[in-house]
Amino acid sequence: MTKYVMKRLIIGLIAVVLSVAINFVLIRVAPGDPITIMAGMDNPNQEMIDHLISKYGLDKPILTQFGIYLSNIARGDFGYSYRNNQPVMGLIGQRLFPTFLMTFSAAILALVIGSALGLAAARTRDSRMDRFFSSISYIFDAMPGFWLALMLILLFASRLKWFPTMGMINMRAGYTGWAHVLDVLYHLALPVICLVLLNVPRYFRITRAAVLQVMSEDYITLFRASGMNEKQIFRKFVLKNALLPTVTIFGLSLAGCFMGASLIEIVFAWPGMGRLLLDAITKRDYSVLSGVYFIFSMMLVSATILVDVVCAALDPRIRLE
Amino acid sequence: MKKKSALSFQKAWSIFPLRLGIIFLAILIILAIIGPTFQPYDPWVLNDQILAPPGKEHLLGTDQYGRDLLSRILNGTRTSLIVGFIAAGISALIGTMVGAVSGYFGGKFDQILTFIINIFDMTPTFFLILIVIALFGGSIINMMVVIGLTTWTSNARLMRTQAVSLKQRNFVKGAQTIGKGKWQILFKHVLPNGIYPIIVNTTMNISGAILTEAGLAFLGLGDRNIISWGQIISEGRSFISNGWWVSTFPGLATVFCVWTFFLLGDGLNRLLTPKLQKLQ
Numbered sequence: 231m232t233k234y235v236m237k238r239l240i241i242g243l244i245a246v247v248l249s250v251a252i253n254f255v256l257i258r259v260a261p262g263d264p265i266t267i268m269a270g271m272d273n274p275n276q277e278m279i280d281h282l283i284s285k286y287g288l289d290k291p292i293l294t295q296f297g298i299y300l301s302n303i304a305r306g307d308f309g310y311s312y313r314n315n316q317p318v319m320g321l322i323g324q325r326l327f328p329t330f331l332m333t334f335s336a337a338i339l340a341l342v343i344g345s346a347l348g349l350a351a352a353r354t355r356d357s358r359m360d361r362f363f364s365s366i367s368y369i370f371d372a373m374p375g376f377w378l379a380l381m382l383i384l385l386f387a388s389r390l391k392w393f394p395t396m397g398m399i400n401m402r403a404g405y406t407g408w409a410h411v412l413d414v415l416y417h418l419a420l421p422v423i424c425l426v427l428l429n430v431p432r433y434f435r436i437t438r439a440a441v442l443q444v445m446s447e448d449y450i451t452l453f454r455a456s457g458m459n460e461k462q463i464f465r466k467f468v469l470k471n472a473l474l475p476t477v478t479i480f481g482l483s484l485a486g487c488f489m490g491a492s493l494i495e496i497v498f499a500w501p502g503m504g505r506l507l508l509d510a511i512t513k514r515d516y517s518v519l520s521g522v523y524f525i526f527s528m529m530l531v532s533a534t535i536l537v538d539v540v541c542a543a544l545d546p547r548i549r550l551e
Numbered sequence: 552m553k554k555k556s557a558l559s560f561q562k563a564w565s566i567f568p569l570r571l572g573i574i575f576l577a578i579l580i581i582l583a584i585i586g587p588t589f590q591p592y593d594p595w596v597l598n599d600q601i602l603a604p605p606g607k608e609h610l611l612g613t614d615q616y617g618r619d620l621l622s623r624i625l626n627g628t629r630t631s632l633i634v635g636f637i638a639a640g641i642s643a644l645i646g647t648m649v650g651a652v653s654g655y656f657g658g659k660f661d662q663i664l665t666f667i668i669n670i671f672d673m674t675p676t677f678f679l680i681l682i683v684i685a686l687f688g689g690s691i692i693n694m695m696v697v698i699g700l701t702t703w704t705s706n707a708r709l710m711r712t713q714a715v716s717l718k719q720r721n722f723v724k725g726a727q728t729i730g731k732g733k734w735q736i737l738f739k740h741v742l743p744n745g746i747y748p749i750i751v752n753t754t755m756n757i758s759g760a761i762l763t764e765a766g767l768a769f770l771g772l773g774d775r776n777i778i779s780w781g782q783i784i785s786e787g788r789s790f791i792s793n794g795w796w797v798s799t800f801p802g803l804a805t806v807f808c809v810w811t812f813f814l815l816g817d818g819l820n821r822l823l824t825p826k827l828q829k830l831q
Contacts, residue, residue, distance in 0.1 A: 241666075245673040252679065260686035267686070368817070372758065372809035374765045377784050377802035380791055384799070388792045489675055493766055497788070511685055511770055523682050526675040534673050 231542065238538050242531040247300070249527040253520045254299050264288065267516045269312055278312065308524060309517035311510075318521035321506060329495065329502035332418060333488045336425035337480070340487075343426065344433025345476050351434070352441035352472075353464065364438070367431035375490055379424045379497035386420060393420040396499035421498045428494075429487055436479060440472040478541050485533035489526055562822065569818025575811040583632050586625035594622040594778055605796055612796040614786060620796065624804050626778040631761045631808055634695055634779075638760035641699025643753045646706020647742065653707070654714025655737050664707065671704040680763060681772065689772040698760045705756070706749050713745030747823040754816035758809045765805055780805045 257264050265282050266274060274282075283289055287298045302309075308318040351360040370378075387395040394417050444450065445468055453463045495504030503522060510518035563569050591610070592598075598617040605612040611620040653664040683697045717723055717740070726736045767773055768781030780801040787797030 241669050242673060245670045248670055249674060249679075253682070256682060256686055261688075368813045369806065369810055372806045372813055374762055374769070374781065374784070374802065374805055376766070376769050377798065377805065380784070380788060380798050381802065384791055384795050388795075489677060493769060496770075507681075508770060511681075511772065514685075516686070519682055519685055523675065523678045526678050527673070530675050531673045 234542050235539055238535045242535045245531050246527060249524065250300060250303055251296070253523065254296055257516070257520075258292075268309065274312070303524070308521040311515055311518050313513050313515045314518075318517050321518060322503070322521055322525055325501065325503045325506050328500060329488065329491060329504070331414075332421055332425065332495070332500060332502065333484070333491050335418065336422045336429065336491070337484045337487045339422065340426045340429035341433055341476070341480055341483075344430040345437040345473065347430070348434040348437025348476075349441060349469075349472075352438045352445070355442065360438075363434060367434050370427055370431045373428070374493075375424070375428050376493040376497050378427060379421070379494045382420055382424050383497065393417075397501075417500075421494055421500055424494055424498075425487060425491060428490065429483065432479075432483060433476060437472065437476045440475045441468060444468045444471045474544065478537055478544070481533045481537040481540070485530045488529060563818070566818045566821050568814045569822060572811055572814035572816075572818050575807070576815060579628060579632060579808060579811060582625060583629040586628055590619075590622035590625050592619035592622045594618060594626045604794075611800050612794070614783070614797050615790055615794070620783070620800060623778050623783055624780065624801050627780040627783065627801060627804065628808070630691070630777050630779040631764065631805070634691065634698075634764045635757035635761045635808075635812070638695045638698035638702070638763075639753045639756035641696065642702040642756055643706050643749055645699070646703035646708075647710045647746065647749050649703070650707035650710025651714045651737060651742055651745065654711035655718055655741055656733070657715075661711075664711065668704045668708050671701075674701075676701045677763060677766065681767065681770070684767055684772045689767060689774050691774040691777050694764055694767065694774070695760075698763055702756055702759065706752055709748040709752055710745060713748065714741050717741050717745055751816050751820045751823065754812045754819060758812040758816075761805065761809055761812075780808075 257267050260267060264286075265279055265288065268282055268286070269278055285298075286302075287295050290298075306319055308322075310317050311321055314321055347363055351357075351363050354360055383395055386392045397417055450463060450467065453467065454460070491502070492504035492507055494500075495502045496508050499505065503525075506518060507522055509515070510522070563573075596618065598613070600608075600613050600617050605620075611624065613619055614623070649664060653661040680694075680697050680701055684693060687693055714737075723736060723740050726740055731739075764773070764779060765781030765784070768779050769785040771785065773779055773782045773785075783801040784798045784805075787794065787799075787801075790797055
């Protein structure tokens with residue numbers, strides 16, 4: 231087990247270093263010179279140029295440059311956003327909480343709703359409900375997330391006025407205490423509904439497939455043949471085995487959800503990573519872009535390793551391979 | 552031979568999602584080919600009726616510059632299909648070749664490939680694409696190439712598994728015994744017999760590529776010289792309260808198009824891997 235974990239950790243570490251390397255190479259092969267790209271503006275002044283050259287060793291050989299770049303990142307220095315006059319790490323740090331709040335609430339709700347629907351659909355296989363959810367799940371998968379967000383705003387915020395159209399708090403009211411919490415929840419509702427709608431299909435399908443898979447196993451047939459109560463079989467044997475894949479993909483989906491949330495945050499003007507990303511794109515603030523990319527890589531790597539380790543802990547076949 | 556293909560077409564037609572997918576795809580392709588000839592207006596020409604609601608003159612209304620929305624959406628069909636097919640095609644081509652060679656020959660190359668696939672699994676692909684496009688510019692060619700180059704690993708993994716298992720089969724071993732060359736066996740026996748999962752996966756990749764292009768266009772990284780659905784949705788965002796139609800219709804078109812490829816993928820999966828049918 232320890233050997234397996236170590237192996238996964240090393241691969242993860244290499245993946246992170248590789249994503250840094252990709253970033254490093256891209257800046258250098260892209261049109262325009264690295265200094266203007268890192269400065270994030272067309273005409274950086276002489277002091278800024280000198281500072282960047284000395285900080286990143288741009289006058290040194292390329293491998294030394296990579297070493298410097300890597301050690302900066304290892305120390306948590308993702309560069310400086312001259313556009314915002316702030317270090318990139320600080321900019322990202324401010325945005326993490328709103329994004330986490332939105333993603334976690336949506337992911338947990340999607341997990342619960344999706345697997346409940348999946349269970350119900352698998353139990354009443356080929357019923358009208360099963361068919362309905364199975365076919366509608368593909369339609370939600372086919373939707374661009376940002377478009378669904380726009381449609382929800384159009385319907386529930388613009389027309390029906392049930393929810394606010396944008397933001398995280400009501401700026402004018404300036405609530406404090408519980409009123410503030412309620413205000414945030416009120417603003418959170420629509421973006422979370424959007425993310426839940428987009429993520430439920432995945433849990434639905436995985437749970438449904440897992441239940442059907444377990445129900446087709448020989449030992450279930452044996453229980454049936456022995457005259458055991460159908461409900462009892464389901465609760466005692468099918469459920470436990472079928473929920474395993476759902477729970478283990480939760481980690482990966484969470485990372486995916488986190489990234490997918492970016493575009494939705496933009497539509498809802500939610501003050502999270504997505505907003506930061508859009509600003510960085512429109513202002514060509516490359517250091518922020520690469521910082522965001524790095525954070526997402528880190529997150530995906532940790533989620534993957536965590537899932538692998540959990541799977542290996544639960545299933546000895548994986549770790550002995 | 553002819554009879555066999557007729558039979559398999561009949562079988563394909565009997566699978567409902569596949570039938571629906573084929574019909575929808577035919578509609579999309581026809582629209583992409585003849586749409587621009589039959590468009591009611593020039594999609595680039597501005598006119599005075601700004602944000603006109605859907606009506607007799609403009610069937611789906613006009614956008615903020617008074618351009619006819621229906622004509623723009625028709626032109627967007629072509630963009631989406633081209634991006635989807637070419638990006639997924641690049642991905643399938645690289646993935647199949649790399650996966651087949653790696654699975655069939657094994658050895659060092661195989662180890663390196665497995666390692667690369669593991670690494671790619673941990674890469675946030677959409678953001679990698681985003682960064683490349685932000686640095687190199689979002690021309691439609693760049694976009695297709697970058698999407699293709701970042702998604703081939705799923706195909707390589709599938710093809711590798713196929714090649715590893717086909718290698719053990721008697722007909723491949725037989726070909727080896729009678730002295731057929733390794734590459735000949737690879738192209739004549741391994742590739743044609745192992746290609747089915749790649750076909751299914753490629754239809755899914757087409758959907759993915761279309762959604763990726765839409766997402767990039769929404770972030771303002773799209774090709775400005777080309778009309779794309781994502782771009783129209785993105786432009787309509789500012790007018791959502793007084794011109795709902797601008798964002799709504801191109802979005803519906805995207806859903807329809809992506810869903811078509813899901814149907815095709817699902818249907819092909821049932822057609823090509825009959826064992827799975829029992830489970831689904």
